[in-house]
Amino acid sequence: MATRNKSQSQLIDLFLSIARELGIESDKDVAALAGVSVENVANWRSGVVQQLKPQKLAAVKRGLTARIEALRALAGEVSIDPDLGLVTLEIETGSGPSSLQRQLRDRIHYDYLGHRFLYFEPQGALAWENLIRAGYEQTTWLRGVEERAAEWLDPSRDSRGRTKGPIAAALGFCPKARVRGLDVISLGPGEGGKEVRLLHRLLDLEKEKNQSLPWLTLCLADVSIALLTRAARDTRKTLSERGAHHGTVMATCADFEEGPLSFLGRIPTTRLPKEDGLRLVLILGNVFGNVRDEETFLREKAFKILRQGDLLWLEVGVRPDAIETEPLFRLTDAAQEETAAEANRRLLLEGPYRRWEAARGRKPSNLEMRVFIREDDDSSRVPGSLNFCHDLVIKDEGRTVTMLYSRRYAIPGLTKWLEEQGLAVERIHEVKDTKGRPRVAHLLVRKT
Numbered sequence: 001m002a003t004r005n006k007s008q009s010q011l012i013d014l015f016l017s018i019a020r021e022l023g024i025e026s027d028k029d030v031a032a033l034a035g036v037s038v039e040n041v042a043n044w045r046s047g048v049v050q051q052l053k054p055q056k057l058a059a060v061k062r063g064l065t066a067r068i069e070a071l072r073a074l075a076g077e078v079s080i081d082p083d084l085g086l087v088t089l090e091i092e093t094g095s096g097p098s099s100l101q102r103q104l105r106d107r108i109h110y111d112y113l114g115h116r117f118l119y120f121e122p123q124g125a126l127a128w129e130n131l132i133r134a135g136y137e138q139t140t141w142l143r144g145v146e147e148r149a150a151e152w153l154d155p156s157r158d159s160r161g162r163t164k165g166p167i168a169a170a171l172g173f174c175p176k177a178r179v180r181g182l183d184v185i186s187l188g189p190g191e192g193g194k195e196v197r198l199l200h201r202l203l204d205l206e207k208e209k210n211q212s213l214p215w216l217t218l219c220l221a222d223v224s225i226a227l228l229t230r231a232a233r234d235t236r237k238t239l240s241e242r243g244a245h246h247g248t249v250m251a252t253c254a255d256f257e258e259g260p261l262s263f264l265g266r267i268p269t270t271r272l273p274k275e276d277g278l279r280l281v282l283i284l285g286n287v288f289g290n291v292r293d294e295e296t297f298l299r300e301k302a303f304k305i306l307r308q309g310d311l312l313w314l315e316v317g318v319r320p321d322a323i324e325t326e327p328l329f330r331l332t333d334a335a336q337e338e339t340a341a342e343a344n345r346r347l348l349l350e351g352p353y354r355r356w357e358a359a360r361g362r363k364p365s366n367l368e369m370r371v372f373i374r375e376d377d378d379s380s381r382v383p384g385s386l387n388f389c390h391d392l393v394i395k396d397e398g399r400t401v402t403m404l405y406s407r408r409y410a411i412p413g414l415t416k417w418l419e420e421q422g423l424a425v426e427r428i429h430e431v432k433d434t435k436g437r438p439r440v441a442h443l444l445v446r447k448t
């Protein structure tokens with residue numbers, strides 16, 4: 001341990017020692033923690049300044065509290081070392097596999113089940129992984145996230161002196177601002193490939209600015225334990241390989257549509273003053289277009305997470321001008337021969353019902369997947385959107401059950417609708433598939 005400079009006050013020495021133990025060592029990091037200039041820190045170290053002014057003391061206390069809060073969150077995460085071969089997950093009461101199994105059993109005779117039930121069992125997760133492995137263009141979508149992250153986290157200035165990247169600006173990488181901590185909350189991350197890419201860009205930003213965020217938490221909420229395990233492992237490995245010891249991954253098996261969102265109780269922004277931290281909510285991979293009702297979801301769930309000024313990153317499916325060019329359109333014609341990718345989609349859709357009937361000791365039913373377009377009805381209420389509704393026809397019972405909504409949005413209609421919900425759309429970027437057709441749009445939205 002470094003010895004105290006003879007003229008340095010004991011209390012300053014104590015503060016600097018604690019900061020060092022918390023990983024805040026350089027003058028620049030200490031200055032950022034206390035919200036002062038680097039020269040101030042040099043004066044504390046040399047003993048020229050023996051006492052902190054009340055305002056600075058308050059800033060120091062706030063900064064230390066933020067670090068300790070992040071450590072508290074970390075304390076719930078046993079497997080700090082990713083090579084230990086342990087992956088820690090938390091399970092929200094009512095959202096674990098047996099609860100979902102029970103809900104599936106209770107609702108199996110309803111006419112709507114929805115995407116919540118597609119992936120929570122390992123076979124469903126496997127079907128999803130097979131789906132994105134072939135014919136899904138996943139590499140294009142991953143690159144789309146990576147490029148947006150680079151752009152939206154760009155700390156450089158435009159010709160008017162403003163920070164170019166809106167997320168970098170919201171984090172305080174702009175003149176006269178204090179850098180804030182960040183809680184990234186990903187709803188339905190699946191296997192987490194996009195979150196890994198975002199983490200890399202965040203850590204690049206810190207490196208470029210030579211300044212760490214006061215804390216960085218990635219909170220993953222997904223009902224699929226199989227996919228969540230992979231996402232938690234890969235994102236923790238990323239933090240560990242990049243030496244980001246202030247970064248924490250909290251992985252919760254949680255239902256973001258019907259569950260109580262208990263994981264919010266553990267993230268630093270819940271415990272700290274609002275001005276100290278930003279929330280960035282991710283809803284990627286058209287998960288927004290899968291929920292039962294977008295408005296209900298925003299009102300009852302998303303707005304419990306987003307506080308005024310917080311950011312929401314949506315990646316949604318785009319409605320093409322000619323709907324026949326949308327790959328899902330083929331599925332609306334039952335006479336078309338099934339491709340391997342389409343077979344995977346069918347297996348994903350049939351899975352929950354197949355497993356339910358097997359568990360009941362029933363013989364396999366005669367099932368059929370039916371995809372059809374719904375528009376201007378209560379399943380596609382955002383103006384300009386349409387819904388590729390995926391139904392399962394249970395022929396023996398002479399009924400159908402809806403397994404998945406998959407909406408495509410007209411971006412001007414979606415933008416206007418989001419603004420009406422109290423969200424300001426700050427950035428829009430379309431991503432084309434390998435055939436040059438716009439298929440996906442990224443929207444960065446601020447809660448007003």
Ligand SMILES: C[S@@+](CC[C@H](N)C(=O)[O-])C[C@H]1O[C@@H](n2cnc3c(N)ncnc32)[C@H](O)[C@@H]1O
Pocket residue numbers: 115116117119120128187188189190191194221222223224227254255256257258283284285286287
């Ligand atoms: C299409 S997949 C993965 C999407 C991923 N974000 C991407 O961009 O590739 C959708 C994920 O959302 C999860 N999911 C669906 N409904 C959910 C719910 N109500 N609560 C939590 N997770 C849910 C599924 O388990 C699955 O991992």
